[in-house]
Amino acid sequence: MGLLIVLSGPAGVGKGTVCAALRKRMPELVYSVSATTRQPRQGEIDGVNYFFRTREQFQDMIKRDALLEHAEYVGNYYGTPRDFVDTTLASGRDVILEIDVQGALKVKEKFQEAIFIFLLPPSFDVLKERITGRGTETKDTIERRMNEANRELGLLSHYDYAVVNDEIDAASDRIRSIIIAEHCKGYRVMPTVAHMRTAIEKA
Amino acid sequence: MGLLIVLSGPAGVGKGTVCAALRKRMPELVYSVSATTRQPRQGEIDGVNYFFRTREQFQDMIKRDALLEHAEYVGNYYGTPRDFVDTTLASGRDVILEIDVQGALKVKEKFQEAIFIFLLPPSFDVLKERITGRGTETKDTIERRMNEANRELGLLSHYDYAVVNDEIDAASDRIRSIIIAEHCKGYRVMPTVAHMRTAIEKA
Numbered sequence: 265m266g267l268l269i270v271l272s273g274p275a276g277v278g279k280g281t282v283c284a285a286l287r288k289r290m291p292e293l294v295y296s297v298s299a300t301t302r303q304p305r306q307g308e309i310d311g312v313n314y315f316f317r318t319r320e321q322f323q324d325m326i327k328r329d330a331l332l333e334h335a336e337y338v339g340n341y342y343g344t345p346r347d348f349v350d351t352t353l354a355s356g357r358d359v360i361l362e363i364d365v366q367g368a369l370k371v372k373e374k375f376q377e378a379i380f381i382f383l384l385p386p387s388f389d390v391l392k393e394r395i396t397g398r399g400t401e402t403k404d405t406i407e408r409r410m411n412e413a414n415r416e417l418g419l420l421s422h423y424d425y426a427v428v429n430d431e432i433d434a435a436s437d438r439i440r441s442i443i444i445a446e447h448c449k450g451y452r453v454m455p456t457v458a459h460m461r462t463a464i465e466k467a
Numbered sequence: 468m469g470l471l472i473v474l475s476g477p478a479g480v481g482k483g484t485v486c487a488a489l490r491k492r493m494p495e496l497v498y499s500v501s502a503t504t505r506q507p508r509q510g511e512i513d514g515v516n517y518f519f520r521t522r523e524q525f526q527d528m529i530k531r532d533a534l535l536e537h538a539e540y541v542g543n544y545y546g547t548p549r550d551f552v553d554t555t556l557a558s559g560r561d562v563i564l565e566i567d568v569q570g571a572l573k574v575k576e577k578f579q580e581a582i583f584i585f586l587l588p589p590s591f592d593v594l595k596e597r598i599t600g601r602g603t604e605t606k607d608t609i610e611r612r613m614n615e616a617n618r619e620l621g622l623l624s625h626y627d628y629a630v631v632n633d634e635i636d637a638a639s640d641r642i643r644s645i646i647i648a649e650h651c652k653g654y655r656v657m658p659t660v661a662h663m664r665t666a667i668e669k670a
Contacts, residue, residue: 382653388666414667417660425648426656438651445628445648448641450585453629457620463591464617 266353267446268375269293269360271439272368273383274416275409276394278429282383283362285436290443294352296361299325302340315345333363333370344371358443365416372422379446381439382423386430469556470649471578472496472563474642475571476586477619478612479597481632485586486565488639493646497555499564502528505543518548536566536573547574561646568619575625582649584642585626589633 273279287293299315301322310316317325322341325331334343344361352359361371361378368380385391395401395409420426425442429435446452476482490496502518504525513519520528525544528534537546547564555562564574564581571583588594598604598612623629628645632638649655 381651384656384660385663388663388670391663391667392670410667410670414664417664417667420653420657420660423653425651426653426660427651428656428659438647441644441647442651444641444644448584448628448630448645450623450626450629453587453631454623456631457587457623457629460588460591460594461617461620464594464613464620467591467595467613 266294266356266358267443268349268353268378269358269439269443270368270371270378270380271360271362271383272365272380272423273429274365274385274391274413277383277385277391278432278435279362279383281432282427282429282435282439283360285432286360286439289436289440292357293443294357294359296344296359297348298342299331299334299345300340300342302342315348317341332361332374333367335367346374349375365419369419369422379425379442380423381442382420382426383435384417384426384428386428469497469559469561470646471552471556471581472561472642472646473571473574473581473583474563474565474586475568475583475626476632477568477588477594477616479594480586480588481635481638482565482586484635485630485632485638485642486563488635489563489642492639492643495560496646497560497562499547499562500551501545502534502537502548503543503545505545518551520544535564535577536570538570549577552578568622572622572625582645583626583628584645585623585629586638587620587629587631589631 271279271283287295297311297313297315299317299322301317301319304310304314304316308314319341322343325343325345326334330346331343332346332349334341344363349359363371371378372380385394391413392410395413396406427435427438427442474482474486490498500514500516500518502520502525504520504522507513507517507519511517522544525546528546528548529537533549534546535549535552537544547566552562566574574581575583588597594616595613598616599609630638630641630645
């Protein structure tokens with residue numbers, strides 16, 4: 265049985281960049297494919313980049329509880345189909361889901377056994393710098409984003425792990441370490457050991 | 468604050484070899500120095516290879532509860548001084564303690580917050596091969612050792628992690644991963660995040 269890894273964190277913390285580095289480091293990891301009602305862009309393949317669905321199909325998935333979470337952005341639905349995750353985990357492979365903090369908390373309601381990793385900015389100064397951006401944002405926007413980041417950081421207690429994104433290679437190595445360590449949890453290895461003890465007793 | 472890592476497992480599983488590989492992989496890890504009443508061998512340095520103590524000094528350490536565990540082998544005491552572990556952890560460095568299963572359980576009574584890793588043979592066949600050795604052991608000895616291994620495998624439930632020693636590099640990479648992952652546990656990072664939130668609120 266594979267593990268579902270949920271990687272989340274405040275906006276601008278670098279989830280996408282760290283995920284890309286992790287993909288190179290652990291090519292065996294399967295990335296969760298989202299469902300969406302938006303139109304495919306050129307080159308996008310159904311089932312690879314997204315599962316492209318009509319509004320009716322998507323609403324039917326919501327009704328059937330076939331999504332681990334979903335949200336609506338600028339008139340389009342986005343969500344995580346439970347079926348793709350379940351099938352991949354059953355095949356023994358780990359799945360990673362990169363998602364915002366709200367989405368991660370929804371996944372937690374339906375999939376408690378997932379491993380929740382919170383990606384952190386290395387310091388207040390770096391967080392501020394990323395939120396302030398190129399200096400083109402209004403004072404109000406910056407204040408709103410800082411409040412949002414503060415609120416999201418307060419949700420760390422819902423997560424199993426926190427990884428500081430001080431350096432992309434170090435951060436992706438930490439995430440890889442968490443995945444390997446989780447597979448070594450004593451209770452996961454218990455059936456193998458019980459099997460070995462039976463073999464000793466029969467010998 | 469550093470972490471105390473306790474690496475244990477049945478006799479002959481390869482704890483020493485894996486520890487040597489880990490030492491190369493993580494030179495920053497501090498190895499616990501045991502106290503003993505045996506005579507120093509040529510080249511052995513007090514405080515580096517062992518803390519060499521008289522029988523009276525050792526018994527005094529036992530009385531003062533200054534040892535995390537101790538045992539007597541062929542007339543000599545061996546034990547793990549708590550002070551060396553505490554001082555190193557307080558300096559922010561991780562300590563690793565390689566010890567047999569009995570010793571590990573004693574350490575657990577006095578140091579619950581340590582990380583307990585059980586090193587496993589890759590299969591029953593490999594375990595049997597290692598126990599049977601070069602075929603010079605009597606049937607009784609082999610049976611006794613197999614029973615002992617069975618009993619020790621049954622103690623896995625007291626451990627946090629189990630690492631299969633199928634290949635030295637892979638096993639030492641798994642132990643490194645466990646150490647890194649433990650440092651990423653959400654509750655350990657909580658004070659840093661609380662600090663960051665305070666900075667946001669003051670900004």
